Amino acid sequence: MTDFAATKALFHLPDGMIYLDGNSLGPLPLATPARVAQAVQDEWGDMLITGWNKAGWMAQPMALGDRIGRLIGAEAGHVTLGDTLSVKVYQALAAALAMTDRTVILSDSGNFPSDLYIAEGLIRAFGRGLELRVVDPEDVAAHIDGSVAVLMLTQVDYRTGRLHDMAALTAQAQAAGVLTVWDLAHSAGALPVDLAGCGADFAVGCTYKYLNGGPGAPAFIYVAPRHAATADPALQGWLGHDAPFAFEQGYRPGAGVARMRVGTPPVIQMAALDASLAIWDKVDMDALRTTSIRLSQRFIAGVEAACPDLTLASPRDPHARGSQVSFRHPQGYAAMQACIAHGVVGDFRAPDIMRFGFTPLFIDAGDVDAAVAVIARVMGERLWDAPRFMERAAVT
């Protein structure tokens, strides 16, 4: 059983701030600065080129991948790390498409736009009659049929927190001969995921949200063991080669998911992630989920009691959503800015979504109650009417 009071003490949380945005950028673990300094000074500074072996830089994408793998139910040795989530989506989608002659990529309008952009770009490049079919989230199941090559979904909707039933959709896809690419951006570290149990084909995700890897932390990719020896990496770079340092002229893919590595791994970002995973290594994902649900239910009850103007945008059933809660309000952007100014940090997603993330590692029931009190005051007193909250920042 994870002691979440103890994990809270492992994070740097600015004074006077209740940070309900760990679903966008997780906060800094207290141990991270020293780990990063070690990578910079003791590894890069003193070992120089020998750090690739001595400090384990070269092995780290697979080693860190396995630690993430535990959180998402992957078989050991089948997750690797690197690049950004969009790049990994490209590789997973390209690999899946190389396994089938079908031409339809099925996704939904709740997917993160970048996944759809990547698919569009890939279709234009690959040709062969590929087509992106985007349906409403609730209509996905009805569109899984023999015309579909790949089902590409983000499990948890970045706006509403709506949670797809990965087990059911993957089973349905498999029965129809459809390959699956799951984006776990808002799942990894948010709730238990069972990739192996579901029989997912590919999965990708990022580590700067719930996993606290820091801004620009690398992405991860999972390839099911049954595809590991045949998956085409598409972006076939030297570090995915079977023998990168033989400098052969022709490409030979590395063993299993290691072929999904592309270029030089981001050593300093990996050091930061190493520090945060030291916390995650000890987290019981079922306990995390139970606590997350308790927090989000408490938050919904509190906000609904105090703020009649806010409309719940997330599923009311906690088992049908991830670890975030969203409310709609016509002045959502300005209202969120006012909340932030008063110490409750969530974020805004167009057109009218106020989004709050629940991250049991450092958010507790006291934080939820304090956040509700601030939000109630902001909404009740229309603090968001103040002119300073009305201009739109470049990054929301």
Add this chain to the structure above:
Amino acid sequence: MTDFAATKALFHLPDGMIYLDGNSLGPLPLATPARVAQAVQDEWGDMLITGWNKAGWMAQPMALGDRIGRLIGAEAGHVTLGDTLSVKVYQALAAALAMTDRTVILSDSGNFPSDLYIAEGLIRAFGRGLELRVVDPEDVAAHIDGSVAVLMLTQVDYRTGRLHDMAALTAQAQAAGVLTVWDLAHSAGALPVDLAGCGADFAVGCTYKYLNGGPGAPAFIYVAPRHAATADPALQGWLGHDAPFAFEQGYRPGAGVARMRVGTPPVIQMAALDASLAIWDKVDMDALRTTSIRLSQRFIAGVEAACPDLTLASPRDPHARGSQVSFRHPQGYAAMQACIAHGVVGDFRAPDIMRFGFTPLFIDAGDVDAAVAVIARVMGERLWDAPRFMERAAVT
């Protein structure tokens, strides 16, 4: 005029080591640990999500890109940063291929293997009859004709240091309607490059070698102004979108080279690069080149006088090579290990190349003389015969 004695004092160089491997991984600037700590603690830790604006994270890929642009003769606003070199090769090559109906990608056997691997993978994915034609470096000019879509070359050979004449080859390519993709991995920070003056179409490079950005530092990409409004990024991710935070369902490319951005930028790695570029911002590239040539000529003269068993693998004409010098020896791997054990760090490239990089920012004539003395002793006394130098490390 750059004072290279002064720049040497800005680097952390381990005691007793002469580091002639800055062409593989540049050493740590003394100012970098504090800059990285600032990014981790003051930016990520205290600003959290607001760091994207407040700390300038979002703008950094273009800002750092311009500082690199000065070193490679790019027009301001036409270089951006992110991902790895292999990923950027993929984008540049895909963008170039989207501009032509021709099908041949012309490269040479001196190109870094990853560039060739990436091309192979792209060909398999894109289809349309694309073909990779790899010729000997000295035969490139003879193969530039109307069948060639893209000329994709690494300017400086990673093994021998042989330098392609970028101006002449680009002019010849242009006359034949051939687009150019230049890999500047061993050029950026090694010698003056004049992308704009040459009329290059695309260029890519990395920042962890001569530019001292640290292990895993991001890559850069240049798109000529005449292509900036039309180039297809292929990997079209949300941060290359014209309005990433509007979360539109369809992709609209950003202005110019910004569309080559893909996913979340590596903030911590960028902070390290920011610190090293503060040194590079003041470097006169012509002075650097003059000093580099003086050092490498001194090294060749010294080694050839003292080590009759070593055969020069680099061009003898300094204007025909980059900023490294390579020698061949049948026992090159073990010999290099022995040099390293005696304090002179270069590296080995199969099958028999001992490679030494000359980086005037922190290597001076005294270092060259000291290195020659060590190499002479290693070779003269066959120190590399010792058993401990005979086993092959995983990473060479």
